[in-house]
Amino acid sequence: MIIVLIGYMGSGKSTIGKELATALEYSFLDLDDYISDKEKGSISEIFKTKGEIYFRRKETEYLNDVINSSENIVLALGGGTPCYGKNMDLIINNANVTSFYLKLSIPLLSKRLFTEREKRPLISHLNSETELLEFIGKHLFERNQYYSKSQFTLNTDHKTKQEILED
Numbered sequence: 001m002i003i004v005l006i007g008y009m010g011s012g013k014s015t016i017g018k019e020l021a022t023a024l025e026y027s028f029l030d031l032d033d034y035i036s037d038k039e040k041g042s043i044s045e046i047f048k049t050k051g052e053i054y055f056r057r058k059e060t061e062y063l064n065d066v067i068n069s070s071e072n073i074v075l076a077l078g079g080g081t082p083c084y085g086k087n088m089d090l091i092i093n094n095a096n097v098t099s100f101y102l103k104l105s106i107p108l109l110s111k112r113l114f115t116e117r118e119k120r121p122l123i124s125h126l127n128s129e130t131e132l133l134e135f136i137g138k139h140l141f142e143r144n145q146y147y148s149k150s151q152f153t154l155n156t157d158h159k160t161k162q163e164i165l166e167d
């Protein structure tokens with residue numbers, strides 16, 4: 001069984017994913033880390049040297065690799081993974097996969113992401129929390145159509161890690 005965690009940057013996919021994997025005795029895999037390992041560079045470096053189109057191509061390629069595994073895995077996707085090509089169909093049409101959307105409100109995402117934006121090439125150029133808030137609002141408007149195809153949606157606003165895990 002593969003448990004796929006979906007959600008915007010900063011929504012807690014990796015943090016929750018690691019704890020969920022430990023609790024279930026599953027392996028944990030972060031798709032961004034997997035891409036970095038395979039491509040031998042950070043996500044920011046890949047964006048800078050090879051460009052976003054190259055990154056998206058690799059993201060789809062590596063998603064295809066791991067989604068067909070027969071192991072028990074908790075898989076944290078990148079925020080954009082479900083929104084390109086047929087990635088979301090691949091996830092929801094696989095009987096071995098259960099998908100969860102970790103949904104966090106725009107103000108909370110913006111607060112969390114502002115201090116962590118350096119390592120995220122799509123938002124590293126934004127200079128204020130207000131700019132970031134506007135950016136996330138527009139971006140989520142486009143992305144919600146993909147995220148909301150997840151089998152389950154968990155509202156995570158003001159919840160502790162433990163509460164999210166229980167959900």
Ligand code: S3P
Pocket residue numbers: 007008009010032043077078079080081119120121122
């Ligand atoms: C991206 C999210 C990032 C990473 C890349 C692009 C996106 O992953 O894949 O910077 O398009 O939302 P996280 O959601 O783990 O930050």
